[in-house]
Amino acid sequence: xxxxxxxxxxxxxxxxxxxxxxxxxxxxxxxxxxxxxxxxxxxxxxxxxxxxxxxxxxxxxxxxxxxxxxxxxxxxxxxxxxxxxxxxxxxxxxxxxxxxxxxxxxxxxxxxxxxxxxxxxxxxxxxxxxxxxxxxxxxxxxxxxxxxxxxxxx
Amino acid sequence: xxxxxxxxxxxxxxxxxxxxxxxxxxxxxxxxxxxxxxxxxxxxxxxxxxxxxxxxxxxxxxxxxxxxxxxxxxxxxxxxxxxxxxxxxxxxxxxxxxxxxxxxxxxxxxxxxxxxxxxxxxxxxxxxxxxxxxxxxxxxxxxxxxxxxxxxxx
Numbered sequence: 001x002x003x004x005x006x007x008x009x010x011x012x013x014x015x016x017x018x019x020x021x022x023x024x025x026x027x028x029x030x031x032x033x034x035x036x037x038x039x040x041x042x043x044x045x046x047x048x049x050x051x052x053x054x055x056x057x058x059x060x061x062x063x064x065x066x067x068x069x070x071x072x073x074x075x076x077x078x079x080x081x082x083x084x085x086x087x088x089x090x091x092x093x094x095x096x097x098x099x100x101x102x103x104x105x106x107x108x109x110x111x112x113x114x115x116x117x118x119x120x121x122x123x124x125x126x127x128x129x130x131x132x133x134x135x136x137x138x139x140x141x142x143x144x145x146x147x148x149x150x151x152x153x154x
Numbered sequence: 155x156x157x158x159x160x161x162x163x164x165x166x167x168x169x170x171x172x173x174x175x176x177x178x179x180x181x182x183x184x185x186x187x188x189x190x191x192x193x194x195x196x197x198x199x200x201x202x203x204x205x206x207x208x209x210x211x212x213x214x215x216x217x218x219x220x221x222x223x224x225x226x227x228x229x230x231x232x233x234x235x236x237x238x239x240x241x242x243x244x245x246x247x248x249x250x251x252x253x254x255x256x257x258x259x260x261x262x263x264x265x266x267x268x269x270x271x272x273x274x275x276x277x278x279x280x281x282x283x284x285x286x287x288x289x290x291x292x293x294x295x296x297x298x299x300x301x302x303x304x305x306x307x308x
Binding site for chain 2: 008009010011012016018021042043045047048049050051052070071073075085090092093095096097098099102119121123124125
Protein backbone atom coordinates (compact mmCIF):
# COMPACT_ATOMS: atom_id res chain seq x y z
CA UNK A 1 0.00 0.00 0.00
CA UNK A 2 1.48 3.36 -0.96
CA UNK A 3 1.05 6.38 1.23
CA UNK A 4 -1.35 7.85 -1.29
CA UNK A 5 -3.68 4.89 -0.85
CA UNK A 6 -4.17 5.85 2.77
CA UNK A 7 -5.12 9.42 1.93
CA UNK A 8 -8.75 9.72 3.01
CA UNK A 9 -11.29 12.49 2.67
CA UNK A 10 -14.69 12.06 4.29
CA UNK A 11 -17.58 14.51 4.24
CA UNK A 12 -20.32 14.77 6.86
CA UNK A 13 -24.03 15.22 6.37
CA UNK A 14 -25.77 18.14 8.07
CA UNK A 15 -26.65 15.85 10.96
CA UNK A 16 -23.01 14.98 11.70
CA UNK A 17 -22.86 11.53 10.16
CA UNK A 18 -19.62 11.00 8.30
CA UNK A 19 -19.55 9.00 5.08
CA UNK A 20 -17.66 5.74 5.42
CA UNK A 21 -17.72 5.88 9.23
CA UNK A 22 -19.81 3.34 11.11
CA UNK A 23 -22.23 4.78 13.60
CA UNK A 24 -22.36 2.57 16.66
CA UNK A 25 -25.65 2.97 18.46
CA UNK A 26 -25.55 2.22 22.15
CA UNK A 27 -28.14 -0.10 23.55
CA UNK A 28 -30.36 1.39 26.17
CA UNK A 29 -29.12 0.49 29.63
CA UNK A 30 -31.11 -1.17 32.39
CA UNK A 31 -29.25 0.70 35.11
CA UNK A 32 -29.72 4.04 33.30
CA UNK A 33 -25.96 4.62 33.21
CA UNK A 34 -26.32 5.95 29.65
CA UNK A 35 -29.17 6.89 27.30
CA UNK A 36 -29.57 7.67 23.61
CA UNK A 37 -25.94 8.06 22.61
CA UNK A 38 -24.16 7.07 19.40
CA UNK A 39 -20.47 6.85 18.53
CA UNK A 40 -18.46 7.36 15.35
CA UNK A 41 -14.73 6.69 15.31
CA UNK A 42 -13.38 9.52 13.12
CA UNK A 43 -9.68 8.67 13.23
CA UNK A 44 -8.05 5.41 14.27
CA UNK A 45 -4.87 4.20 12.61
CA UNK A 46 -2.00 1.92 13.67
CA UNK A 47 0.42 4.82 13.05
CA UNK A 48 -1.49 7.18 15.36
CA UNK A 49 -1.12 7.00 19.14
CA UNK A 50 -4.43 8.76 19.71
CA UNK A 51 -7.96 8.17 18.49
CA UNK A 52 -10.61 10.77 17.77
CA UNK A 53 -14.23 9.79 18.29
CA UNK A 54 -17.49 11.70 17.89
CA UNK A 55 -20.27 11.02 20.36
CA UNK A 56 -23.75 12.34 19.97
CA UNK A 57 -26.32 12.39 22.73
CA UNK A 58 -29.96 12.87 21.70
CA UNK A 59 -31.97 15.61 23.46
CA UNK A 60 -32.38 14.54 27.09
CA UNK A 61 -29.89 11.68 26.70
CA UNK A 62 -26.57 11.16 28.47
CA UNK A 63 -23.24 9.42 28.12
CA UNK A 64 -22.08 6.57 30.33
CA UNK A 65 -21.25 7.44 33.91
CA UNK A 66 -17.77 5.95 34.17
CA UNK A 67 -14.14 6.37 35.13
CA UNK A 68 -10.84 4.89 33.92
CA UNK A 69 -7.09 5.36 34.04
CA UNK A 70 -6.90 7.02 30.64
CA UNK A 71 -7.69 10.69 30.19
CA UNK A 72 -10.38 12.18 27.97
CA UNK A 73 -9.84 15.34 25.96
CA UNK A 74 -13.28 16.61 24.94
CA UNK A 75 -14.37 19.38 22.57
CA UNK A 76 -18.09 20.16 22.33
CA UNK A 77 -18.93 20.25 18.62
CA UNK A 78 -22.67 20.98 18.72
CA UNK A 79 -25.38 21.80 21.20
CA UNK A 80 -25.23 22.36 24.93
CA UNK A 81 -25.85 20.59 28.19
CA UNK A 82 -24.13 19.77 31.45
CA UNK A 83 -21.27 17.56 32.47
CA UNK A 84 -20.15 15.96 35.68
CA UNK A 85 -16.37 15.73 36.10
CA UNK A 86 -15.26 14.51 39.51
CA UNK A 87 -17.52 16.30 41.96
CA UNK A 88 -18.27 19.31 39.76
CA UNK A 89 -21.33 19.87 37.58
CA UNK A 90 -20.80 22.42 34.82
CA UNK A 91 -22.84 23.84 32.00
CA UNK A 92 -21.24 23.17 28.62
CA UNK A 93 -21.72 24.71 25.21
CA UNK A 94 -20.36 24.45 21.69
CA UNK A 95 -16.54 24.75 21.47
CA UNK A 96 -15.94 24.17 25.19
CA UNK A 97 -12.87 22.08 26.03
CA UNK A 98 -13.11 19.65 28.93
CA UNK A 99 -10.22 17.62 30.32
CA UNK A 100 -11.32 14.52 32.23
CA UNK A 101 -8.39 13.39 34.41
CA UNK A 102 -7.55 9.79 35.25
CA UNK A 103 -9.94 7.86 37.52
CA UNK A 104 -12.50 10.67 37.62
CA UNK A 105 -16.23 9.98 37.39
CA UNK A 106 -17.73 11.78 34.40
CA UNK A 107 -20.91 12.02 32.39
CA UNK A 108 -22.23 14.32 29.65
CA UNK A 109 -25.90 15.24 29.38
CA UNK A 110 -27.72 16.99 26.52
CA UNK A 111 -30.35 19.65 27.07
CA UNK A 112 -33.88 18.66 26.10
CA UNK A 113 -33.97 20.94 23.08
CA UNK A 114 -31.12 19.74 20.88
CA UNK A 115 -28.52 17.02 20.46
CA UNK A 116 -25.16 17.35 22.21
CA UNK A 117 -22.24 16.29 20.01
CA UNK A 118 -18.66 16.12 21.19
CA UNK A 119 -15.23 15.02 20.05
CA UNK A 120 -13.22 12.86 22.42
CA UNK A 121 -9.49 12.23 22.00
CA UNK A 122 -8.09 9.21 23.83
CA UNK A 123 -4.94 7.11 23.76
CA UNK A 124 -5.19 4.27 21.26
CA UNK A 125 -4.01 1.90 24.01
CA UNK A 126 -6.17 2.39 27.05
CA UNK A 127 -7.88 0.61 29.91
CA UNK A 128 -11.54 -0.35 29.99
CA UNK A 129 -14.02 2.00 31.67
CA UNK A 130 -15.22 1.17 35.16
CA UNK A 131 -18.89 1.54 36.01
CA UNK A 132 -20.05 2.79 39.39
CA UNK A 133 -21.08 0.34 42.08
CA UNK A 134 -24.18 0.96 44.15
CA UNK A 135 -21.88 2.40 46.82
CA UNK A 136 -20.20 4.71 44.31
CA UNK A 137 -23.61 6.01 43.20
CA UNK A 138 -24.65 6.52 46.80
CA UNK A 139 -21.52 8.52 47.53
CA UNK A 140 -21.99 10.65 44.39
CA UNK A 141 -25.66 11.30 45.15
CA UNK A 142 -24.85 12.48 48.66
CA UNK A 143 -24.04 15.78 46.94
CA UNK A 144 -27.41 17.42 46.09
CA UNK A 145 -26.01 19.07 42.95
CA UNK A 146 -24.73 15.75 41.63
CA UNK A 147 -27.96 14.00 42.64
CA UNK A 148 -29.97 16.55 40.64
CA UNK A 149 -27.60 16.16 37.68
CA UNK A 150 -27.87 12.36 37.70
CA UNK A 151 -31.63 12.33 38.15
CA UNK A 152 -33.04 15.54 36.64
CA UNK A 153 -36.59 14.12 36.68
CA UNK A 154 -36.29 13.04 40.29
CA UNK B 155 -1.64 17.15 42.67
CA UNK B 156 -5.00 15.43 42.90
CA UNK B 157 -6.89 14.36 39.82
CA UNK B 158 -9.38 17.12 40.42
CA UNK B 159 -6.64 19.71 40.07
CA UNK B 160 -6.08 18.63 36.51
CA UNK B 161 -9.75 18.95 35.58
CA UNK B 162 -9.91 21.80 33.10
CA UNK B 163 -12.82 23.54 31.43
CA UNK B 164 -12.07 26.20 28.81
CA UNK B 165 -14.59 28.25 26.86
CA UNK B 166 -14.03 29.77 23.41
CA UNK B 167 -14.99 33.19 22.16
CA UNK B 168 -17.13 33.46 19.03
CA UNK B 169 -13.96 33.85 16.98
CA UNK B 170 -12.52 30.52 18.14
CA UNK B 171 -9.99 31.76 20.67
CA UNK B 172 -9.95 29.58 23.74
CA UNK B 173 -9.45 31.08 27.17
CA UNK B 174 -6.17 30.08 28.77
CA UNK B 175 -4.74 28.81 25.47
CA UNK B 176 -1.86 30.70 23.87
CA UNK B 177 -2.39 31.69 20.29
CA UNK B 178 0.85 31.33 18.39
CA UNK B 179 0.90 33.61 15.39
CA UNK B 180 3.09 32.45 12.56
CA UNK B 181 5.51 34.91 11.11
CA UNK B 182 5.02 35.67 7.46
CA UNK B 183 7.35 33.61 5.34
CA UNK B 184 9.79 34.92 2.73
CA UNK B 185 9.40 31.83 0.57
CA UNK B 186 5.58 32.04 0.79
CA UNK B 187 5.38 28.51 2.20
CA UNK B 188 2.68 29.71 4.61
CA UNK B 189 0.61 32.85 5.12
CA UNK B 190 -1.66 34.28 7.82
CA UNK B 191 -2.07 31.20 10.02
CA UNK B 192 -2.31 30.92 13.80
CA UNK B 193 -2.10 27.92 16.13
CA UNK B 194 -3.67 27.05 19.48
CA UNK B 195 -2.73 23.83 21.26
CA UNK B 196 -6.05 22.66 22.71
CA UNK B 197 -4.87 19.47 24.42
CA UNK B 198 -1.35 18.43 25.31
CA UNK B 199 -0.63 16.39 28.42
CA UNK B 200 2.14 13.98 29.45
CA UNK B 201 -0.52 11.30 29.97
CA UNK B 202 -1.90 11.65 26.44
CA UNK B 203 -0.15 10.10 23.46
CA UNK B 204 -1.83 12.48 21.03
CA UNK B 205 -2.12 16.25 20.81
CA UNK B 206 -5.02 18.26 19.48
CA UNK B 207 -4.27 21.62 17.88
CA UNK B 208 -6.49 24.24 16.25
CA UNK B 209 -5.11 26.10 13.23
CA UNK B 210 -6.82 29.06 11.70
CA UNK B 211 -5.99 30.45 8.30
CA UNK B 212 -7.19 33.99 7.52
CA UNK B 213 -9.14 34.55 4.29
CA UNK B 214 -6.75 33.96 1.40
CA UNK B 215 -4.06 32.52 3.71
CA UNK B 216 -2.55 29.06 3.74
CA UNK B 217 -0.79 26.56 5.99
CA UNK B 218 2.81 25.47 5.55
CA UNK B 219 3.54 23.29 2.54
CA UNK B 220 5.35 20.41 4.25
CA UNK B 221 5.70 16.67 4.76
CA UNK B 222 6.87 14.45 7.64
CA UNK B 223 6.85 10.89 8.90
CA UNK B 224 3.96 11.45 11.31
CA UNK B 225 0.37 11.41 10.14
CA UNK B 226 -2.14 14.25 10.42
CA UNK B 227 -5.79 13.66 11.29
CA UNK B 228 -7.67 16.82 10.33
CA UNK B 229 -11.26 17.93 10.96
CA UNK B 230 -12.42 21.19 9.38
CA UNK B 231 -14.09 23.19 12.15
CA UNK B 232 -15.07 26.37 10.29
CA UNK B 233 -15.06 27.78 6.80
CA UNK B 234 -14.05 26.24 3.53
CA UNK B 235 -11.16 26.15 1.11
CA UNK B 236 -8.93 23.71 -0.70
CA UNK B 237 -6.24 21.30 0.34
CA UNK B 238 -3.37 19.60 -1.39
CA UNK B 239 -2.63 16.08 -0.13
CA UNK B 240 -0.02 14.21 -2.16
CA UNK B 241 -0.87 15.00 -5.76
CA UNK B 242 -4.56 15.68 -5.21
CA UNK B 243 -6.24 19.07 -4.79
CA UNK B 244 -9.63 18.89 -3.10
CA UNK B 245 -12.28 21.34 -2.01
CA UNK B 246 -12.89 21.18 1.73
CA UNK B 247 -15.73 22.38 3.92
CA UNK B 248 -16.78 22.41 7.56
CA UNK B 249 -16.80 18.94 9.19
CA UNK B 250 -14.68 17.28 6.48
CA UNK B 251 -12.17 14.72 7.73
CA UNK B 252 -8.80 14.56 5.98
CA UNK B 253 -6.12 11.97 6.68
CA UNK B 254 -2.64 13.09 5.64
CA UNK B 255 -0.44 9.97 5.37
CA UNK B 256 3.27 9.80 6.21
CA UNK B 257 5.70 11.70 3.96
CA UNK B 258 2.96 13.29 1.88
CA UNK B 259 3.14 16.94 0.79
CA UNK B 260 0.15 18.84 2.10
CA UNK B 261 -1.20 22.36 2.44
CA UNK B 262 -4.54 23.92 3.45
CA UNK B 263 -5.82 27.13 1.88
CA UNK B 264 -8.77 29.30 2.97
CA UNK B 265 -11.20 30.85 0.52
CA UNK B 266 -11.04 34.62 0.23
CA UNK B 267 -14.35 35.16 1.98
CA UNK B 268 -13.88 33.62 5.42
CA UNK B 269 -11.32 32.08 7.77
CA UNK B 270 -10.59 28.35 7.55
CA UNK B 271 -10.25 26.70 10.96
CA UNK B 272 -9.27 23.09 11.48
CA UNK B 273 -8.41 20.65 14.22
CA UNK B 274 -5.29 18.54 13.75
CA UNK B 275 -4.54 15.46 15.85
CA UNK B 276 -0.91 14.29 15.87
CA UNK B 277 1.27 11.98 17.93
CA UNK B 278 2.81 13.75 20.90
CA UNK B 279 6.18 12.35 19.86
CA UNK B 280 6.79 13.14 16.22
CA UNK B 281 9.41 14.16 13.69
CA UNK B 282 9.94 17.70 12.45
CA UNK B 283 8.26 18.80 9.22
CA UNK B 284 10.33 18.93 6.05
CA UNK B 285 9.98 21.90 3.71
CA UNK B 286 10.11 21.50 -0.04
CA UNK B 287 13.35 22.14 -1.93
CA UNK B 288 13.32 24.11 -5.15
CA UNK B 289 13.32 20.77 -6.97
CA UNK B 290 10.35 19.51 -4.94
CA UNK B 291 8.41 22.66 -5.82
CA UNK B 292 9.32 22.29 -9.48
CA UNK B 293 8.09 18.68 -9.49
CA UNK B 294 4.84 19.63 -7.74
CA UNK B 295 4.19 22.57 -10.08
CA UNK B 296 4.64 20.36 -13.14
CA UNK B 297 1.02 19.39 -12.46
CA UNK B 298 -1.14 22.32 -13.68
CA UNK B 299 -3.78 21.71 -11.01
CA UNK B 300 -1.19 21.80 -8.24
CA UNK B 301 0.50 24.83 -9.80
CA UNK B 302 -2.82 26.71 -9.79
CA UNK B 303 -3.44 25.64 -6.18
CA UNK B 304 -0.01 26.81 -5.02
CA UNK B 305 -0.15 30.09 -6.92
CA UNK B 306 -3.82 31.09 -7.29
CA UNK B 307 -2.87 34.64 -8.28
CA UNK B 308 -0.38 33.42 -10.90
